[in-house]
Amino acid sequence: MVLSVAACSEHSVGPARTYDDFERKSRTSAAVALSSVETVRLLAETSSDGDAWGAYTNIGLSEQEDTLAEATGDFASIQPPDHRSDDLRAQLLELLDSAGDHIATVRIAARRGDLGSLEQVAAPLADDSVALQHFLDSIKR
């Protein structure tokens, strides 16, 4: 039972042996990033509307920042199997870094008590969201 549980890590950090493997891991990482980006956008919107208090918003933002950072770190540590994978890796890492930066900006503003304008601060995340969705659409299932 313990072995089964241990076998169930979502982002195993071993090398991807084929391009298809690498593409699958890229898709997982991009989906996690998209979820974090959209959660932060919804949190920012909710907070700006006065529908969430500071503690809830701060915890929610920190959780998503940590989730994205973990996904970025896990993906960056995966050994790409070939040169075709290098392009894919570079493309996705750029998207992940951009999303991470913008989420950090929202988190900083929230911790400074700037809840009313969080939606405005989170505006760049709309582009990150579109870019991640395009990335996911471009990868075959």
Add this chain to the structure above:
Amino acid sequence: MKKVLGVALGVLTAIGGFVDMGDLVANAATGARFDMNLAWVVVVGVIGIVVYAEMSGRVAALCGRPVFDLVRERLGPRFGLANLLASFFINMLTLTAEIAGVALSLSLVSSVNYLFLIPFVALLVWLVCWRMSFVMMERVFGLLGLCLIVFAVAVWKIGPDWNQLLSGSTHPHVPHSETLFTYAYFGIALFGAAMTPYEVFFFSSGAVEDGWTSKDLGENKINVLVGFPLGGALSLAIMASTHLLLAPRHISVDQLSQVALPVASAVGRLGLAVVIIGIFAATFGAALETSLSAGYVVAQYLGWPWGKRDAPRTATRFHVVIMIAIFGAAVFGLSGIDPVKVTEYSIVLSAAALPLTYFPILVIANDARYVGPDHTNGRFLNAVASVYLIILLLVAIATIPLMIITKGGA
């Protein structure tokens, strides 16, 4: 009138006490990822828990002894030991998840990292187990759990296309973005969340704690037949809220804060406050139940005095087991392990151990030596319960392979 009020209170407590961390996480995650395509599993799970909870309550009321106490006697010490080991292990995972859930809910109002709150929560759970009466525990946390009805309010405020919502629930399919394996895996998680073993052990032992007799059989039936399905409806409201608000945004639920987000967005600050009270009550209540269940299963198997109805000095070993269980769960939670992942594993592994829990209940409920000749299961009930036993067996067989194939639902 007093009787009617008592029954009403019992039903409300059953509704509010139905949802725990497993239900919150499983239903929210499933709604965000599979829309309403797994709603049917909640219905199937609720029918199952209704059938078996009624049986275990009936056995306890007629024998004056809870089911687990009778398992070793009726099915032998080896089966009883297997049941004990499986139940205790899963109970510990569940208790860890519930304590973490309480800490997480408190962190959402305090901004304090939930890890710092775990020791405080563990102490509070132990203190309440130690000092608060059984009836008070049931009522307070069961009734506060009714705050989770705010999920239904959120769904109503979002203003969905009700025909589409109903159609999506009644015409399930595997979404294009998923595989049959992940669909089945999450189905098992939902099923495990609805039929978690500690619920029947607690329900059965609780019937003895409350001093139920044959006169309470009617109330047992009403609590179970009305309270649990309405509790299941709450689960569906949680699923619908994330389906309507999170799924269109491609948000997958990995954190407890995301479970509350649809309510905050749709109902506002007041809704957020109410839902966090509800989450706190549901997880704290479940932490109490799993703590007590840990004590019940060990003490009942070993023949020790047990129960809150006796003074702690009379049931010392029972209370020591509870203390050790709470301490162990807190230590495990403090390791930093993701509480949502622990919750997912606890409900999925629960599903793997379900036959061990429910098979003995069916055997004992059919044994006239325990329940009397007039109160054994009827043919219809036996037919339904037997079908469920087959379902439980298939679920148990499929659980671990699916967990490996899908890498824990990834």
